[in-house]
Amino acid sequence: MKVAILGYGTVGSGVFDVLQENKEIIAKRVGAPIEVKYVLDLREFPGDPVEEVLTHDFQEIINDPEVAILVEVMGGLHPAYEFSKQALLSGRSVCTSNKELVAKHGAELIRIAQEQKCNYLFEASVGGGIPVIRQLIRSITADEVEKVCGILNGTTNYMMTKMREQGAAFDEVLKRAQEKGYAERNPAADIEGHDACRKIAILTSLAYGRQVDYEDIYTEGITEISDVDVAYANKLGMGIKLLGESYRKDGTVYAMVAPKMLYADNPLYPVNGVFNAILIRGNKLDDVMCYGRGAGKLPTASAVVSDVIDAAKHPNVNIPILWEEEKLELGSREAMVNAFFARVPAEEKPKAEAALPIARTVELAEHPEEFAFVTEPMTEGEFARKTAELTVIHMVRVEVK
Ligand code: HSE
Numbered sequence: 001m002k003v004a005i006l007g008y009g010t011v012g013s014g015v016f017d018v019l020q021e022n023k024e025i026i027a028k029r030v031g032a033p034i035e036v037k038y039v040l041d042l043r044e045f046p047g048d049p050v051e052e053v054l055t056h057d058f059q060e061i062i063n064d065p066e067v068a069i070l071v072e073v074m075g076g077l078h079p080a081y082e083f084s085k086q087a088l089l090s091g092r093s094v095c096t097s098n099k100e101l102v103a104k105h106g107a108e109l110i111r112i113a114q115e116q117k118c119n120y121l122f123e124a125s126v127g128g129g130i131p132v133i134r135q136l137i138r139s140i141t142a143d144e145v146e147k148v149c150g151i152l153n154g155t156t157n158y159m160m161t162k163m164r165e166q167g168a169a170f171d172e173v174l175k176r177a178q179e180k181g182y183a184e185r186n187p188a189a190d191i192e193g194h195d196a197c198r199k200i201a202i203l204t205s206l207a208y209g210r211q212v213d214y215e216d217i218y219t220e221g222i223t224e225i226s227d228v229d230v231a232y233a234n235k236l237g238m239g240i241k242l243l244g245e246s247y248r249k250d251g252t253v254y255a256m257v258a259p260k261m262l263y264a265d266n267p268l269y270p271v272n273g274v275f276n277a278i279l280i281r282g283n284k285l286d287d288v289m290c291y292g293r294g295a296g297k298l299p300t301a302s303a304v305v306s307d308v309i310d311a312a313k314h315p316n317v318n319i320p321i322l323w324e325e326e327k328l329e330l331g332s333r334e335a336m337v338n339a340f341f342a343r344v345p346a347e348e349k350p351k352a353e354a355a356l357p358i359a360r361t362v363e364l365a366e367h368p369e370e371f372a373f374v375t376e377p378m379t380e381g382e383f384a385r386k387t388a389e390l391t392v393i394h395m396v397r398v399e400v401k
Contacts, residue, residue, distance in 0.1 A: 001030065001312045004038040004061040006083060007074035008050055010181045011097050011124070012039065014301025015071055016050060019308070026305070030312045037067055058083055062090060069311045071304060072096040075185065081105055088112040088120060093311035097124035097304050103198040107211045107325040114318050121307035121319075126199040127276045128154055129299025130292035131306065136206050136280065137321050143282025145207035147247040150278035151271050152199040154295030155182045155190035156222050156242045161272040164230055164239070182274055182295035193221035193242065193257045200244030203278070204255050206321070207246065210328040212255065218333040220258040228364070229396055232341065232372055233261050235362050239269050240396060252331035261341055261374075261398040334381030339398040343372045344390050355386045374398050 003019070005012050019026065019036055027033040038061045039050050058079075061067055070087045072094055074080045080101050084094045088109060096102065102109075102125045113120040123133045127150070136145075151157050158180075159173040174191065177183045182190075189195045194214075201214035222242050233240050238261040246255035262269045267289050271277040276294025281287050293299035310319065339359065344352050349371040352358070357376040364372070370393065375383065377400045387395075 001032050001034045001068055002037040002066045003034055003069045003071060003308060004040065004067050005036060005071045005073065006040045006058070006080070007072070008039050008041040008043070008045065008054075009073065009075070010297045011073040011300050011304065012041070012071070013050070014297035015073060015304050015308075018298065018301045018305045022305075026309060030309055032312070034308065034312060037064070062086055067092065068315065069093045069095065069308055071308060072098055072101075073304065074098065075100070077101055077104060084109055084120070085112065088116055088118060091116045091118050093119040093121065095121045095304055095307035095311055097122070097300055099125040099195065099198040099202060103201045103214050106202065106205065107323045110321050110323050111325065114320070117316050117318050119311050119314060119319055121310060122202070123307045124300045124303035126202050127152065127278055127290065127292065128294040128296060129303050130276060130278065130290045130294065131303065132203070132278045132290045133206065135288065135290055136203065140280060140282050140285060140288065143284045145248070145280060146283050147245070147281040148200070148203045148207050148278065149243060149245045149268070150200070150203070151241050151268055151276050152196040152244040152278070152294065153190055153193075153242055154274040154276055154293065155184070155187065156196075157271065157276065157294065158182060158274045159191075160222060160225070160240065160242070163227070164234075167227070180274070181297050191221050191223050193219040196242060196244040197257045200246055200255055200257060203244070204246040204253065205323050205328070207280075208248070208253055208328055209322040210324045210326055212253070212328050212330065216330050217255045217257060219256075222259055224394065225259050225396070226394070228343075228367065229394060231364055231366075232343070232362055233396070235364060236261065236341070236360075236374070237264055238262055238398070239264070241268055241271070243268070249331075253328060254331040254336050256333065256336060258397055260338075261396055263399060263401065266399060334379060334384070336380050337377050337400060338380065338383075339377045339400050340375045340383050340395055341372070341398050342375070342387065342395045343370045343393040345369065345393070346371050348390055352390055355390065
């Protein structure tokens with residue numbers, strides 16, 4: 001079984017290593033050895049074992065009838081989309097970690113794979129090494145999905161954990177995450193929440209079987225979270241996590257990416273460092289949580305290789321995935337219900353108490369100039385209207401118990 005890897009970056013080189021180092025057990029599981037015949041990259045890698053199979057020309061791969069599976073780990077939309085489509089149209093399976101491409105064109109590429117009796121598989125596109133896609137499409141099949149909620153970005157979870165535990169500075173921990181190979185090429189995608197947004201778009205599309213456009217999902221990153229917010233959260237006995245969430249209520253699907261304060265008994269609360277976790281609620285099953293390394297070379301490569309093995313075990317057989325191209329319209333952000341932690345100037349305390357249903361207040365000795373509180377649950381729209389006359393220094397959403 002011959003494979004071509006498109007892209008020899010962090011994940012691509014990890015796939016190459018996993019296929020070499022675990023080749024015996026992989027061959028036993030597949031029933032035949034898997035051999036990397038080509039690695040496509042524009043760069044040269046003098047002295048690297050990849051040199052022997054390196055090519056700069058995609059046509060060499062697509063014109064080779066021996067290549068049965070392509071691993072697309074280039075990232076970005078172009079030319080990854082064109083290469084993947086061409087490979088699927090020629091009946092080759094494609095395995096990818098490219099969440100941007102999966103979120104944007106997943107439905108179309110899945111349809112082409114179905115028509116061509118091959119597979120478009122994307123386990124590594126969400127949750128790094130965690131087998132969450134497989135859980136959703138092959139295990140949680142008897143239920144209506146009520147909710148998906150996860151810590152979906154390893155970089156930001158690593159950063160927030162280090163900032164909380166070690167008081168480390170934002171830029172310093174971001175640099176460490178980049179050195180560890182967790183961050184995107186442009187880390188703005190991590191810290192501004194876009195990476196988590198693509199991942200919740202993929203999970204929501206799979207949960208409800210229709211295309212969810214990530215551009216429609218309200219997204220906030222962690223760049224506005226300060227050490228003062230973290231100190232208030234600690235005092236409240238809560239932790240702030242960047243969450244990707246979607247749920248269905250009265251037939252409408254809602255989705256959002258934003259930092260949120262979680263109570264200590266929430267199963268996502270103790271998920272620290274580069275670890276991700278995804279909680280899925282089925283209407284019969286109740287809650288299931290998947291936990292593991294959300295980023296990093298080898299965990300992500302392991303997930304990609306698990307797809308290569310699946311593809312190798314299903315030659316000329318499509319593994320069905322329900323994700324139709326028809327767009328799913330999301331409910332409006334204004335109608336989504338949360339509780340809200342907010343800080344206003346101390347002199348606005350009476351105004352805040354008159355305007356909002358306040359569930360509890362919290363004080364920091366170092367910030368007597370502020371009045372900080374958590375509201376009762378209300379819609380985003382209501383919160384915006386009721387705080388219109390207040391000077392909100394900062395707001396962080398709080399889980400509704
Ligand atoms: N930059 C991503 C993260 C990589 O930190 O989670 C895995 O998708």
